Amino acid sequence: MTVTEERPTAEVGKARRRKEDQRLITGRTKWTDNIQLTGMLHLAMVRSPFAHARITNVDVSAAKAAPNVVTVITGADVAEEQGGLPNAWPITPDQKAPVHPSIAVDRVAFAGEVVAVVVARTAAEARDAAELVDVDYEELPAALDLKESAEDRVLAHPDLGTNKSAFWQFDSANAGTGGNVEDAIAKARTDGIVIEREYRQQRLIPAFMEPRSVVVDPTGEQITMWSATQIPHILRFLLAAVLGTPESKIRVIAPDVGGGFGGKLQTTPEEFIAFMLARRLGKPVKYTETRSESLMSAHHGRDQWQKLTLAATKDGTVTGLKVDLLADLGAYVSLVGGGVPVLGAFMFNAIYKFPAYQFNCQTVLTNKTWTDAYRGAGRPEATFAIERLMDELADHLGVDPLAIREQNWIKHEEFPFTTVCGLEYDSGNYEAATAKAKEMFGYDDLRAEQKRRRDAKDPVQLGIGISTFTEMCGLAPSRVLGSLDYGAGGWEHASIRMLPTGKVEVVTGSSAHGQGHETAWSQIVADRLGVAFEDVEVLHGDTQVSPKGLDTYGSRSLVVGGEALVKAADKVIEKAKPIAAHLLEASADDIEFKDGRFGVKGTDKGLAIGEVALATFAAHNLPDGVEPSLDSDATYDPVNFSFPHGTHLCAVEIDTETGGVKMRKYVCVDDIGNIVNPLIVAGQVHGGLVQGIAQALWEEAVHDDGGTLVSASFVDYLVPTAADTISFDIEHTTSPSTTNSLGTKGVGEAGTIASTPAVVNAVVDALRPWGVHDVRMPCTPERVWKAIQGGGSAATEGAAAPHFDAQDTADRSAGAEGAGQ
């Protein structure tokens, strides 16, 4: 399958500066909110302040009478029209899912849910009038705490009769991929080691920088929607499916999109509302959310309790792992919501050879903002759990945490390796990545410094954290998705148009929002077709230009979309060959294509691909029966996931008198296969690292007792600043993927997946002399300080919002038992 050796590699591997940058650094951007259309009306949302309430009356008379208000719409007004927002991944056939209206009709299920919409001539007038909408609520008890909700003490949706949405299990004995985990645990209890831990994955907010915005223009034959979305193609399909307008009459455009991180992998109430209102009014409409609305009502991520049981022999060889998850879905089962923890199901065994494994996940409905994909989606949670456990096992045995990992990991000569989950890891070399990372980090020196500080009882202690992660990315083989009951496939589409002037237009179905597709795709096509980098134009993100695609998420664009590109380019070459042969008066069998030129074997005769394109356009002299076109397209369905891995090492300094954590050094060596553009890769790694570090140290969505999000602005939701972070030392080892022809693996989520446990392991490592085994995330100074004061027995703090008084910030998601241990 691999043809890597024959391919000229002038562009792939080069640190090309991005084509995208010019418009972004000069302000000539096309954000959705920039769009102004003639006669455009503006929407403002009236949102519920209550987590759970019955709507007894909505009085819109004062709002309707306000200046320049066109209309005010309530849920009752669109009850028949709006249908329910889609859930594309019902993880079990009997999954319980409440109907999810775009505008609540008679009950609200989370604080921030839309109850009415004001349409006015300006955004300011719409917002002013929204204040005048008078909604009467009858407050209902709210299901807020995840553990309590799992016991159905208070029902998030009383009509469902339970908060339990779905129970999903993978068992290696049942699947025939491994042994029985209960047997392994029983054996370890008698003559081995059992490590039992419970970890909290706090609720996070994706917090993309561009607030979501949507414009809908119903004029003409089509309804056109511009949206700050990661998924224009999926959105178009679902607008049609839910709202009944034929798909062929809908065009969705994702113009410049300011970050997503999974947060814009959603079909939102606001998009559906804007579509319905534009269709009703026959006028273009715009809605742009405020940051507070974004933090409150755009979906959240993570939010799990993880109960973990690791069985090992006395020498530290792991014999089994059992995982019991509670996952908070929030108020509704959103687009991929229930599937997020399932994406982690196959990753708890990570890089290790575990003979027995069981994964149990209960998804739970609560009266909070719904959760869905956030960078890594399921895999960061899995990686955190296992990398924390491996440190605990090492601590139990009193050995170096890297040694215990090496003892259990898959050796490089064992690839391809089929895991206890039945996945086939195609390639990897954990020894090489770890050796390189250790050297860059100065591992032995830092361990020596740690010992000196411990011996000297230095108030500033050093902690060293390790994470040897892998992930499955490149979502995804359609057959696998089908077997998991996901509603769509995982293929990607590309087409290539050969213009008569020798320029090349590339259309990709994966829609970028900061990843640099225009640059990387140009590099791939330039090499493949032997044309100049500058001559390639990449088009994406508009369903009229790019009619087919499954969009961007799950580190899929390059490994799936890039492969579609390669296949389309190869088709162009195949179509050009008979034409070139005809023009060169040679047999097609004698034509060879190299570096952009069709040559005749054994001669110096040849034609550049651009010349063939021009001749094909003119069509004056083509072989009989050959169509006058070189344009080609390809739809590629991946044969496997890709499995990047890496070794991340982190050193933190902890002031034991204040609990303050300071990042000292962070080294990572990621093996992501072949690299198309090292500059873009570095950017993905840096940004990913900071998002993962932020989970470990700063970020948490905190609700009060009433279910109101108190971290609903950037004052309180602590997205890190430049002053909070450090520069990183990043490097790579290379084990090319064997399942795609470019040999690439995903990188978009790697940093986020790997870094969180590396940092928490470092914090806990620094505090081991005090008997501390866990500090709950985010590891705030308060939590760290209390962990030191309390020693190993004390609970770490539940809430992490130092701006508020304790009574205002009781973290209802923390559970009755308080902290992890």
Next chain:
Amino acid sequence: MKINVTVDGASYADDVEPRMLLVHYLRERLGKTGTVVGCDTSNCGACTVHLDGQSVKSCNVLAVQADGHDVTTIEGLAKDGQLHPVQAAFHECHALQCGFCTPGMIMQSIDLLNDNPHPSEAEVRAGLEGNLCRCTGYHNIVKAVQTAAGTGAPA
């Protein structure tokens, strides 16, 4: 209220509501959509512009306060098709991904370099504390500012 303001070298006379923010005036009245809104609490800095040569968050300034003053936005930086050295450094160092924070980040970086032409890494990080970026992890932004400093960037 009537205001007269110079933006990116051009003079404008307008009648605005007293409550109108400078960022809304720039975006909605003048079409200066290079300057963007990222939050409601003046935390993110995406809307940073220069007012008489000093960086301000334009969500924190009323349009009427700009009356009689000179505003420079990201759109006024490049002259005759030549990028400002800080713009060029952001491109060269891959200091942007989605690009939404970039206008504010560049405007703040220029201000920082005007105050301190040769900042240390720590000084760059402290100087950019009021501007949030979610994509880059700041690593390459810091590098870009130091690169620009090395080439004598400040305007």
